Amino acid sequence: MKRVAMFNCLKANEVCAGAACMKAWETKTRSFTVYRGEEAVLTAFARCNGCGNTPENSAGLKEKLERLVSEGTEVVHFGVCTRNKEGKECPAITQIGEWLDVHGVEVVRGTH
Ligand code: SF4
Structure with missing residues:
Protein backbone atom coordinates (compact mmCIF):
# COMPACT_ATOMS: atom_id res chain seq x y z
CA MET A 1 0.00 0.00 0.00
CA LYS A 2 1.35 3.42 -0.97
CA ARG A 3 1.33 6.12 1.70
CA VAL A 4 0.92 9.55 0.13
CA ALA A 5 0.72 13.13 1.47
CA MET A 6 -0.01 16.48 -0.14
CA PHE A 7 1.92 19.62 0.72
CA ASN A 8 0.73 23.08 -0.29
CA CYS A 9 1.29 26.83 0.05
CA LEU A 10 0.14 28.53 3.26
CA LYS A 11 -0.79 31.72 1.37
CA ALA A 12 -3.14 29.70 -0.81
CA ASN A 13 -4.87 28.61 2.38
CA GLU A 14 -6.63 32.01 2.44
CA VAL A 15 -8.71 31.06 -0.59
CA CYS A 16 -8.22 27.34 -1.02
CA ALA A 17 -10.42 24.64 0.48
CA GLY A 18 -8.21 21.90 -0.95
CA ALA A 19 -11.20 20.61 -2.87
CA ALA A 20 -9.48 20.31 -6.25
CA CYS A 21 -6.60 18.35 -4.71
CA MET A 22 -9.02 16.09 -2.87
CA LYS A 23 -11.16 15.56 -5.98
CA ALA A 24 -8.08 14.54 -8.01
CA TRP A 25 -7.10 12.17 -5.21
CA GLU A 26 -10.60 10.71 -4.97
CA THR A 27 -10.85 10.10 -8.70
CA LYS A 28 -7.15 9.24 -9.12
CA THR A 29 -6.79 11.77 -11.90
CA ARG A 30 -4.11 14.33 -12.86
CA SER A 31 -0.97 13.60 -10.85
CA PHE A 32 -2.62 10.74 -9.01
CA THR A 33 -3.30 8.50 -12.02
CA VAL A 34 -0.16 6.56 -11.04
CA TYR A 35 -2.09 5.14 -8.08
CA ARG A 36 -4.83 3.56 -10.17
CA GLY A 37 -4.98 -0.14 -9.54
CA GLU A 38 -2.88 0.22 -6.41
CA GLU A 39 -3.98 0.59 -2.84
CA ALA A 40 -3.02 4.07 -1.66
CA VAL A 41 -3.85 6.05 1.46
CA LEU A 42 -3.53 9.75 2.19
CA THR A 43 -1.40 10.29 5.31
CA ALA A 44 -1.62 14.10 5.47
CA PHE A 45 -2.75 17.29 3.79
CA ALA A 46 -0.22 19.84 5.03
CA ARG A 47 0.71 23.46 4.36
CA CYS A 48 4.11 25.12 4.54
CA ASN A 49 4.81 27.47 7.48
CA GLY A 50 4.84 30.62 5.36
CA CYS A 51 7.42 32.54 3.37
CA GLY A 52 10.98 32.39 4.68
CA ASN A 53 10.39 29.25 6.74
CA THR A 54 12.62 26.32 5.86
CA PRO A 55 13.37 23.05 7.64
CA GLU A 56 16.68 24.63 8.71
CA ASN A 57 15.27 27.75 10.39
CA GLU A 86 5.45 31.76 -14.40
CA GLY A 87 5.67 28.20 -13.13
CA LYS A 88 8.75 28.78 -10.99
CA GLU A 89 8.79 26.80 -7.78
CA CYS A 90 8.85 28.66 -4.47
CA PRO A 91 12.41 28.50 -3.06
CA ALA A 92 11.14 27.44 0.39
CA ILE A 93 9.29 24.54 -1.23
CA THR A 94 12.45 23.56 -3.09
CA GLN A 95 14.27 23.35 0.25
CA ILE A 96 11.41 21.34 1.75
CA GLY A 97 11.64 18.98 -1.22
CA GLU A 98 15.38 18.58 -0.66
CA TRP A 99 14.77 17.78 3.04
CA LEU A 100 12.18 15.16 2.09
CA ASP A 101 14.51 13.64 -0.49
CA VAL A 102 17.33 13.34 2.07
CA HIS A 103 14.90 11.64 4.45
CA GLY A 104 13.87 9.04 1.89
CA VAL A 105 10.55 10.52 0.81
CA GLU A 106 9.83 10.78 -2.92
CA VAL A 107 8.67 14.21 -4.08
CA VAL A 108 6.25 14.67 -6.97
CA ARG A 109 5.49 18.13 -8.38
CA GLY A 110 1.75 18.20 -8.91
CA THR A 111 -1.63 17.31 -7.48
CA HIS A 112 -4.49 18.47 -9.71
S1 SF4 B 1 6.93 29.82 1.40
FE1 SF4 B 1 6.24 29.48 -0.71
S2 SF4 B 1 4.71 27.91 -0.56
FE2 SF4 B 1 4.98 28.78 1.50
S3 SF4 B 1 3.49 30.51 1.72
FE3 SF4 B 1 5.36 31.38 0.91
S4 SF4 B 1 5.08 31.32 -1.33
FE4 SF4 B 1 3.60 29.88 -0.45
Whole structure:
Protein backbone atom coordinates (compact mmCIF):
# COMPACT_ATOMS: atom_id res chain seq x y z
CA MET A 1 0.00 0.00 0.00
CA LYS A 2 1.35 3.42 -0.97
CA ARG A 3 1.33 6.12 1.70
CA VAL A 4 0.92 9.55 0.13
CA ALA A 5 0.72 13.13 1.47
CA MET A 6 -0.01 16.48 -0.14
CA PHE A 7 1.92 19.62 0.72
CA ASN A 8 0.73 23.08 -0.29
CA CYS A 9 1.29 26.83 0.05
CA LEU A 10 0.14 28.53 3.26
CA LYS A 11 -0.79 31.72 1.37
CA ALA A 12 -3.14 29.70 -0.81
CA ASN A 13 -4.87 28.61 2.38
CA GLU A 14 -6.63 32.01 2.44
CA VAL A 15 -8.71 31.06 -0.59
CA CYS A 16 -8.22 27.34 -1.02
CA ALA A 17 -10.42 24.64 0.48
CA GLY A 18 -8.21 21.90 -0.95
CA ALA A 19 -11.20 20.61 -2.87
CA ALA A 20 -9.48 20.31 -6.25
CA CYS A 21 -6.60 18.35 -4.71
CA MET A 22 -9.02 16.09 -2.87
CA LYS A 23 -11.16 15.56 -5.98
CA ALA A 24 -8.08 14.54 -8.01
CA TRP A 25 -7.10 12.17 -5.21
CA GLU A 26 -10.60 10.71 -4.97
CA THR A 27 -10.85 10.10 -8.70
CA LYS A 28 -7.15 9.24 -9.12
CA THR A 29 -6.79 11.77 -11.90
CA ARG A 30 -4.11 14.33 -12.86
CA SER A 31 -0.97 13.60 -10.85
CA PHE A 32 -2.62 10.74 -9.01
CA THR A 33 -3.30 8.50 -12.02
CA VAL A 34 -0.16 6.56 -11.04
CA TYR A 35 -2.09 5.14 -8.08
CA ARG A 36 -4.83 3.56 -10.17
CA GLY A 37 -4.98 -0.14 -9.54
CA GLU A 38 -2.88 0.22 -6.41
CA GLU A 39 -3.98 0.59 -2.84
CA ALA A 40 -3.02 4.07 -1.66
CA VAL A 41 -3.85 6.05 1.46
CA LEU A 42 -3.53 9.75 2.19
CA THR A 43 -1.40 10.29 5.31
CA ALA A 44 -1.62 14.10 5.47
CA PHE A 45 -2.75 17.29 3.79
CA ALA A 46 -0.22 19.84 5.03
CA ARG A 47 0.71 23.46 4.36
CA CYS A 48 4.11 25.12 4.54
CA ASN A 49 4.81 27.47 7.48
CA GLY A 50 4.84 30.62 5.36
CA CYS A 51 7.42 32.54 3.37
CA GLY A 52 10.98 32.39 4.68
CA ASN A 53 10.39 29.25 6.74
CA THR A 54 12.62 26.32 5.86
CA PRO A 55 13.37 23.05 7.64
CA GLU A 56 16.68 24.63 8.71
CA ASN A 57 15.27 27.75 10.39
CA SER A 58 11.78 26.68 11.49
CA ALA A 59 11.54 24.07 14.24
CA GLY A 60 7.81 23.84 13.66
CA LEU A 61 8.18 23.11 9.97
CA LYS A 62 10.85 20.50 10.69
CA GLU A 63 8.53 18.88 13.22
CA LYS A 64 5.76 18.83 10.62
CA LEU A 65 8.00 17.16 8.05
CA GLU A 66 9.26 14.66 10.62
CA ARG A 67 5.65 13.77 11.33
CA LEU A 68 5.12 12.95 7.65
CA VAL A 69 8.12 10.62 7.84
CA SER A 70 6.96 9.00 11.10
CA GLU A 71 3.58 8.34 9.47
CA GLY A 72 5.38 6.25 6.90
CA THR A 73 4.72 8.70 4.07
CA GLU A 74 6.47 7.42 0.95
CA VAL A 75 5.50 10.15 -1.52
CA VAL A 76 4.72 13.84 -1.04
CA HIS A 77 2.90 15.71 -3.81
CA PHE A 78 3.44 19.49 -4.01
CA GLY A 79 0.37 21.43 -5.11
CA VAL A 80 0.28 23.77 -8.09
CA CYS A 81 0.06 26.64 -5.56
CA THR A 82 3.73 26.05 -4.70
CA ARG A 83 4.68 27.58 -8.07
CA ASN A 84 4.23 31.18 -9.16
CA LYS A 85 2.35 32.32 -12.28
CA GLU A 86 5.45 31.76 -14.40
CA GLY A 87 5.67 28.20 -13.13
CA LYS A 88 8.75 28.78 -10.99
CA GLU A 89 8.79 26.80 -7.78
CA CYS A 90 8.85 28.66 -4.47
CA PRO A 91 12.41 28.50 -3.06
CA ALA A 92 11.14 27.44 0.39
CA ILE A 93 9.29 24.54 -1.23
CA THR A 94 12.45 23.56 -3.09
CA GLN A 95 14.27 23.35 0.25
CA ILE A 96 11.41 21.34 1.75
CA GLY A 97 11.64 18.98 -1.22
CA GLU A 98 15.38 18.58 -0.66
CA TRP A 99 14.77 17.78 3.04
CA LEU A 100 12.18 15.16 2.09
CA ASP A 101 14.51 13.64 -0.49
CA VAL A 102 17.33 13.34 2.07
CA HIS A 103 14.90 11.64 4.45
CA GLY A 104 13.87 9.04 1.89
CA VAL A 105 10.55 10.52 0.81
CA GLU A 106 9.83 10.78 -2.92
CA VAL A 107 8.67 14.21 -4.08
CA VAL A 108 6.25 14.67 -6.97
CA ARG A 109 5.49 18.13 -8.38
CA GLY A 110 1.75 18.20 -8.91
CA THR A 111 -1.63 17.31 -7.48
CA HIS A 112 -4.49 18.47 -9.71
S1 SF4 B 1 6.93 29.82 1.40
FE1 SF4 B 1 6.24 29.48 -0.71
S2 SF4 B 1 4.71 27.91 -0.56
FE2 SF4 B 1 4.98 28.78 1.50
S3 SF4 B 1 3.49 30.51 1.72
FE3 SF4 B 1 5.36 31.38 0.91
S4 SF4 B 1 5.08 31.32 -1.33
FE4 SF4 B 1 3.60 29.88 -0.45
